[in-house]
Amino acid sequence: MTEGTDNRAQTPKPSGALAKAFPAYAWLRGYDREDLSKDFTAALIITVMLVPQSMAYAMLAGLPPIYGLYASIVPTIVYALFGTSRHMPVGPPALMALLTLTSVSALARSGTEEYIGLVLLLALTVGVVQLAIGLLGMGFITNFISRPVxxxxIYASAVIILLSQVKHLLGISLPEGTSMPALVAEIWRSIGETNPIALALAVFGFATILVLARVAPRLPGSLIAVAASTLAVFLFALDGRVDIVGEVPRGLPDLSLPVLDVEAIRALLPAALVVAFVGFIESISVAKAVAARERYKIDSNAELRALGLANVAAAFSSGFPVAGSFSRTAVQYQSGGRTQAASIMTALMVVATILFLTPLFYYLPNAALAAVIAVAVYGLLDFKEVRRAFRTRRADGLALLITFAVTLLVGVEQGIIAGAAFALLAFVRRTAYPNTTELGYVESEDAFLGLRSYPEAKTYPEALIVRFDARLYFANIPFLEEWLISAVADRSRLKWIVLDCRGVNGIDLTAIEGLENLVSKYRATDIEVLLTHVKLQVRKPLEAAGWNEKFEGSMRYPTTRDALRNIGLLDEREARATHNGPRPDTPNPPASPTYPQNLGD
Structure with a gap:
């Protein structure tokens, strides 16, 4: 995204219950004529982009195209009034459409009255889940879905979406509800039945959108491709030879009442949880990206409440699950939109489209809408992210691949669960077996650093200096004990074990008891254990457990250098403490330009 034209950093922040319950107050109270002109321009551009996209995404969701327009009215206005992002429009993005299709198609045939009723129930369930999490202030739970997962x-979803549109791109018939491998096999078997006219319209749509995006990015490529394809079908009387949208109902959507069937809710609930979390994560990522540039705050729990209300509104206005859209947010921001008034104007323009322009959609070919979907979804495939994940941490790369494979081969809910479970297990394993290293004195750095990074570091036969880089808790205290047993085994002259705790940010009761057992066991063999660089959040629980009474003096030395100096192991040069490092009771010690912050290993 490029920088917008308006920086509101200096805008005073509203306060009080009204501003908290009704975030739109923040921009409404200072709204002026310049805002109006900017927002109107942005709304006009977004509407031109939104109309073909929303109809295409409704088709992707297994619904009549008009439902995409319905989902772009009331939910958009509701979020605009209750959301904390000033730039993000809410509507039906491709990912929500895919999740809707995969969630409901297992229960009913797409396009039927039963299917539409279940889609409305899904939107209501998603909204209630998001609203409940937001009201309880539990937005943090979405953080358990990591970026690689x-x-x-998203990559698997993009592939699924692309494969789901092959039938429209090629003009062939494919069975619904089949697995991805079976679908690929069916596409291969049916490729000889390709409709050349549908394929030509799809290729034309691809070419138009991609060429205009490169040579004239300000022009609405999707709208131009759809309009030109529709005109071609009309002029050459192709409506009998390719699938078209056909009759589109004119007028505003009726009030829809989801059927509250307990069995249906139970069947939809797992999918609703996935849709709720994925929709929120997608939305909050987009909202925070723009808010960071414009220097205003996004409230995660308020965003959950606003999205929840928007999805509830979708359920009662013939829509389907909605979320924030990255592409439309980028366009609205780049085109100068300043507030959510742009989203409200967009919704009103969609209303005008439904009231007066629906006859123009009759000859719109499904192949053109499929091309719009395919181009939009292709942008989700960022192969650099895969390489970056593996380069950064192998476990992250594996989490990405596991999520991709399970989503593609089994299902979207199972993919999210499998990826999140693997990432969580990898995290638990990492904390259960944390980096633990022996330290030695490095004269050139005048510091105690890890031997794996500094093999030339000086060690002391009488003392083992150990740095443990993790919070001490019930799962990793046995690992520390095993590590020390191995390290102490061949040190006949050992008298001291110095635990450098600068990497320990917390400790639980099990770890305290395990540490007490360690100290008692080594004291029984005439080996003293000293704890240095003990932070306040570690020292206080130890003191509360009576540590000072049981092991007097074990925490008397603030730094490793102090400990070695006082037990007489440092020579005169090493004992000169020019770089003692941060004090252990400093919660977040500042980095010093003279003290090495990279401690090795």
Missing amino acids: LSGF
Whole structure:
């Protein structure tokens, strides 16, 4: 995204219950004529982009195209009034459409009255889940879906979406509800039945959108491709030879009442949880990206509440699950939109489209809408992210691949669960077996650093200096004990074990008891254990457990250098403490330009 034209950093922040309950107050109270002109321009551009996209995404969701327009009215206005992002429009993005299709198609045939009723029930369930999490202030739970897991899910979703549109791109018939391998096999078997006219319209749509995006990015490529394809079908009387949208109902959507069937809700609930979390994560990522540039705050729990209300509104206005859209947010921001008034104007323009322009959609070919979907979804495939995940941490790369494979081969809910479970297990394993290293004195750095990074570091036969780089808790205290047993085994002259705790940010009761057992065991063999660089959040629980009474003096030395100096192991040069490092009771010690912050290993 490029920088917008308006920086509101200096805008005073509203306060009080009204501003908290009704975030739109923040921009409404200072709204002026310049805002109006900017927002109107942005709304006009977004509407031109939104109309073909929303109809295409409704088709992707297994619904009549008009439902995409319905989902772009009331939910958009509701979020505009209750959301904390000033730039993000809410509507039906491709990912929500895919999740809707995969969630409901297992229960009913797409396009039927039963299917539409279940889609409305799904939107209501998603809205209630998001609203409940937001009201309880539990937005943090979405953080348990890591970026690699989300990326793997998005890549698999992009592939699923592309494969689901092959039938429209080629003009062939494919069975619904088949697995991905079976679908690929069916596409291969049916490729000889390709409709050349549908394929030509699809290729024309691809070419138009991609060429205009390169040579004239300000022009609405999707709208031009759809309009030209529709005109071609009309002029050459192709409506009998390719699938078209056909009759589109004119007028506003009726009030829809989801059927509250307990069995249906139970069947939809797992999918609704996935849709709720993925929709929120997608939305909050987009909202925060723009808010960071414009220097205003996004409230995660308020965003959950606003999205929840928007999805509830979708359920009662013939829509389907909605979320924030990255592409439309980028366009609205780049085109100068300043507030959510742009989203409200967009919704009103969609209303005008439904009231007066629906006859123009009759000859719109499905192949053209499929091309719009395919081009939009292709942008989700960022192969650099895969390489970056593996380069950064192998476990992250594996989480991405597992999520991708399970989503593609089994299902979207299972993919998210499998990826999140693997990432969580990898995290638990990492904390259960943390980096633990022996330290030695490095004269050139005048510091105690890890031997794996500094093999030339000086060690002391009488003392073993150990740095443990993790919070001490019930799962990793046995690992520390095993590590020390191995390290102490061949040190006949050992008298001291110095635990450098600068990497320990917390400790639980099990770890305290395990540490007490360690100290008692080594004291029984005439080996003293000293704890240095003990932070306040570690020292206080130890003191509360009576540590000072049981092991007097074990925490008396603030730094490793102090400990070695006082037990007489440092020579005169090493004992000169020019770089003692941060004090252990400093919660977040500042980095010093003279003290090495990279401690090795």
